[in-house]
Amino acid sequence: KAGVTQTPRYLIKTRGQQVTLSCSPISGHRSVSWYQQTPGQGLQFLFEYFSETQRNKGNFPGRFSGRQFSNSRSEMNVSTLELGDSALYLCASTTGGGSTEAFFGQGTRLTVV
Amino acid sequence: AQSVTQLDSHVSVSEGTPVLLRCNYSSSYSPSLFWYVQHPNKGLQLLLKYTSAATLVKGINGFEAEFKKSETSFHLTKPSAHMSDAAEYFCVVSASAGNNRKLIWGLGTSLAVNP
Numbered sequence: 001k002a003g004v005t006q007t008p009r010y011l012i013k014t015r016g017q018q019v020t021l022s023c024s025p026i027s028g029h030r031s032v033s034w035y036q037q038t039p040g041q042g043l044q045f046l047f048e049y050f051s052e053t054q055r056n057k058g059n060f061p062g063r064f065s066g067r068q069f070s071n072s073r074s075e076m077n078v079s080t081l082e083l084g085d086s087a088l089y090l091c092a093s094t095t096g097g098g099s100t101e102a103f104f105g106q107g108t109r110l111t112v113v
Numbered sequence: 114a115q116s117v118t119q120l121d122s123h124v125s126v127s128e129g130t131p132v133l134l135r136c137n138y139s140s141s142y143s144p145s146l147f148w149y150v151q152h153p154n155k156g157l158q159l160l161l162k163y164t165s166a167a168t169l170v171k172g173i174n175g176f177e178a179e180f181k182k183s184e185t186s187f188h189l190t191k192p193s194a195h196m197s198d199a200a201e202y203f204c205v206v207s208a209s210a211g212n213n214r215k216l217i218w219g220l221g222t223s224l225a226v227n228p
Contacts, residue, residue: 004156033216042220043203056215090157092216101147102216104157 002027004093006105013112018079021108025072025093031055032074033102034066037088046089049074050096081112115140115208119219127227132176132191134222136204139185145207146187148178151221152200160202163187174198199226 005024013019025032033056034046045058049068068074072093078085088109092102120135138144148160161172168180178189187204204219 035218043218045216045218048215092157101159101162103159104149106154106156 004091004103004105006089006091006108008108009106011108011110013081013110015081015083015112017081018077019081019110021076021078021089021091021110023074023076023091023093023105025074025091026103029093029095029103030072031094031096032068032072033092033094034074034076035090035092036060037090037107038086043090046076078110083112086110086112115142115144115206115215115217117204117206117217117219119202119204119222121222122220123223123225125225125227126194128196129193132189132194132198132224134189134202134204134224136187136189136219137185138187138204138206140206140208142208146178146180147205147207147216148172148176148187148189149203149205150200151203157203160189194224194226196226196228199224 007022023032031050033048036044046060047054047066048056052068063079066076088107090107091105094102116139118137126132146163149157150160151157160176161170163170163180171177176191178187180187201221201223203221206217208215
């Protein structure tokens with residue numbers, strides 16, 4: 001069974017640009033969650049999608065958005081990039097139930113210059 | 114509201130000695146609790162989870178954790194550290210209302226293992 005796949009692995013963008021990150025969950029998993037990981041803040045929850053609907057949302061500005069497709073693949077978009085958006089963005093997939101294990105991708109390392 | 118506090122940001126042990134990584138939680142619901150490990154340049158991997166069954170939970174690589182409701186703690190232990198255990202460890206609490214689940218993450222504990 002293939003794991004969670006995130007693309008690209010590394011990105012360098014300029015302030016003001018926008019970026020789209022992709023996550024393909026494990027086959028059969030319907031929930032995808034996105035996290036931002038930085039050294040000072042740890043893992044911060046961005047949002048969760050389940051069956052193409054946003055089910056939970058963290059405390060991030062509207063510049064951060066996402067969507068999920070019918071095949072459960074998810075994309076995350078960040079517009080008007082700021083230097084502080086530099087981080088490791090992690091995607092996790094679960095079946096969507098209550099306390100099931102989350103499987104993580106290796107992340108996308110975004111650097112904003 | 115749910116929260117997780119990892120009491121140590123850095124822990125350093127010698128190879129072959131016990132490991133203790135401390136985690137306290139706060140939850141309005143019956144929590145599910147997890148420990149994840151992150152090795153450098155690798156994704157997060159589940160070590161173990163507590164979901165209201167046995168309070169002593171055994172995980173991979175010789176790790177275990179004990180759920181203590183009276184102390185609201187879920188400390189991670191291992192009897193004998195190995196060099197390969199050096200990594201970042203995260204304690205996580207899951208609060209669910211039906212299928213609507215949120216994971217709350219601790220800030221992590223960096224474990225160093227000295228030869």
